[in-house]
Amino acid sequence: MSSFDRTISTEDVLKRRSSLLQRMHIDGWLLLILLLLGVGSLFVLYSASGRHWDLLAKQASSFGIGVVAMIVIAQFEPRFMARWVPLAYVIGVSLLLVVEVMGHTAMGATRWINIPGVIRFQPSELMKIIMPATIAWYLSRHNLPPRLKHVVISLALIVVPFALIAKQPDLGTSLLILASGAFVIFIAGLPWRWMLGAIAASVPVAVGMWYFILHDYQKRRVHTFLDPESDPLGSGWNIIQSKAAIGSGGVFGKGWLLGTQSHLDFLPESHTDFIIAVLSEELGLVGVSLLLLVYLLLIARGLVITVQAQTLFGKLLAGGLTMTFFVYVFINIGMVSGLLPVVGVPLPFISYGGTHMVTLLSSFGILMAIQTHRKWIAQA
């Protein structure tokens, strides 16, 4: 296998330089950018948490665990993954059903499976990877672009977990899962006119959801989003405060650790979902732009991997994961800056929290697998 790698690396300048990484199935670019984000995240979190070393240590160890998971996942060849995708989907949906029936409730939502002393996790997190993989697996079995039948079946596959998660209720995650499946269909070449039709059809669906499905707290969020000042006591408070934090940062920011909003506890959830406000306040427009640039680099690399992938499954999965990653970024920053309703979506790699860190790094592990197993597949 190693001799085989060497013959290929002669064709590729980058690969030649990082032959060791190549052998470990690690994509150098992705790793570099992710490490950059990981380290940067610790700095922002240190400030946002009020110089909380414990939080920092936890975040660092989550990141470490995530990187290990990423590297482990990168070792699997994509075709092997594809084989297990249907089973994973079935298990994932079953777990969601288990949550529905006997899940652990916390803070008004049933999201966890809790086996005391053993494990406590959210099956919806697993779905974030299984969902695009399932659609990619399904659509890659047929020629592109997908026919109507395939699109309908794909949508059915998406709707089941989406509905189960939305019912928990966890609007943020369910939307992310919907997006991750939808992006795969999009990359597979879903005809534009169907997309327009779907958008037109979604208006009455949205109206129906408003009256029959959305929980009161979700409706309130939409209300608050439309006019945050109307409810300055409740969730509007978050948006007003976060906008004040961001805006008061100006171009260059108040300086690291010098943000008044976060340090005087004005910012709600300043170290989790709203961490971009701390970053914006302390590092200003310059800091935010740099972060956006790093995200764009990561996404660019993901899209390059998508285009270079040699199996259709790999292409669709890589593209879906990359675009979903951008949805994280867009929803989170859009929400904190008052562009979008408040939904619980963390800022990738920056927000405090172990689960989303491991999930995201795992998905990048899949990207690495798709990229690094490429030549081997080509030879076969």
Place this chain on the structure above:
Amino acid sequence: MPQPIRLKDHEKDARVVRNRVLVGAVGILALTLVLFARMYYLQVIQYDYHSTLSENNRVHVQPIPPNRGLIYDRNGVIIADNRPSFSLTLTRERAGDWETVLDTVVEVLALTPEDRELFEKRLRQGRRPFEPVPIYFELSEEQIARIAVNQFRLPGVDVAAQLVRHYPLREHFAHSVGYVGRINEQELKTLDPVNYSGTHHIGKTGIERFYEDELHGEVGYEEVETNARGRVLRVLNRTDPKPGKDLQLTLDTQLQEAAEQALGGRRGAIVALEPSTGEVLAMVSQPSFDPNPFVTGISFKAYAELRDSIDRPLYNRVLRGLYPPGSTIKPVVAVAGLDAGVVTPSTRVFDPGFYQLPNYDHKYRNWNRSGDGWVDLRLAIARSNDTYFYDLAHKMGIDRLHDYMTRFGLGQRVSLDMYEETAGLMPSRDWKRGRYKQAWFPGETIILGIGQGYMQVTPLQLAQATSLVATHGKWIRPHLAKSLDNEPPVDPDPIPDIKLRDDRFWDYARQGMEEVMHGERGTARKVGNSAVYRIAGKSGTAQVVAIRQGERYNSAALAERHRDHALFVAFAPADDPKIVVAAMVENGESGSGVAAPVVKQVIDAWLLGEDGQLKPEFRPALPMAEQKSDRPHE
């Protein structure tokens, strides 16, 4: 062989994906630019606005509520003070799941679900984010201890000390002084948000409401650095609040209690005025209620009990109770008739027991069916002769009668500082046209002469009209405030004094009223006989249910609550009036029999010392007057 086909498809697939990735990349770039634009908008274009906002967050201006002014009676007895009280506050934002916290509070303090409902209602009235809202008042030592022990289960719950209004005399002044209560949403809209930023209570009724501005004071400030949880980190600057002005009332606690005793548990109203000053000495509306529960928020059940009680303790009979004045208005009508020139003191009318308009069948009955024979003005008052006043009113006509009655304050608010007062009604042609779209009938004028018909007055108006007879038309609006920070209240809208053609007209009316009490045929001579001073009085009855033509009033056949109200007005001493009293005894039936003794008891309490003689300050300087006060000894 599928191989070549797959290869061909593979290329097409790659092309499709590459195109879509390109579109996706453009979309991502565009949306990233949207985010950048948003950040640019917030951080560059709106920078000034947001940096001010964030500065404001850091330095909070915290209001310090002023202490409410105290209220005393005319002798310095405290009627309303402020008592330190411990209350339970909840800061919703700090409580997390505040509903659970409320449950815990109810459990820890062993309260009822009803209390919990009240808590929720109060929480909804919170005004600012992170404002600790008081939800439960007057914590006992034990309750404070229980909260302290369970503090770990009660995030956002604090025990706060504050001054709370207290009425030590309880129900005695509930209808005059009124009470304060928690500021409600409606009041919030009209209040000065700055001055009331630290205040939780506001005057709801009576004096507390009328003098709210003076009693409240001015808010103080404390500039503090806080975090968003409202935790004060440091006090930067402090401006002390200006306490509200203390208020001395004209009311006399002892007289008030004496008047309540005089009513003796019956439902009714009593007003006592000092005619020379317009000061209200006592103001009784019975039954009354304890205002203290209203301060901290009365429970639904207790309030419903008060509201639905058939005795209507919340009803202010002095200021809001409207009654036809009945015969008590006769002295005033007499004065009007004299001044209008329709009668002279010596005009006589023959009373056969009824009065009839020329060409009409309808008989207007005198209360005494057998008739009083020839009566002049003095006797007409003394006997309360209806026929005489039917005739007088008919001669005057509604227009002149309306004008005179209005000058005596009927049909308008007469008080200076009583928030609840209603205007009552003095009918006129215009009023009837507007109200019933009908012309005025002569018969309606006739019954106005004996205080019946459309006319409706409050006990306060009755007292004031009587006071005008006592003072020869000197108008001073009745008022409850004696001094505000040693300044007497000023009437912004004084009513002109009543000037008669001949000042002696007043004396004729007064003499008639003295005859009521002391004359041989006076209707209240039994009460007048026991007095050690001369009283001028007049009785009256106010019908509760109408009596048809030809029907007789039969007390036994009427339900107790449908019996007539007994009225009585009086001033004393008759030649130098020091006190005017108007009394209304609900369903008391007889003005001279039931209401007159009540009035006399009140006047006694004011004028007589412990020895049963006039107090030295009321003894007339003139020897001639002295003779009068000696009379009972004969």
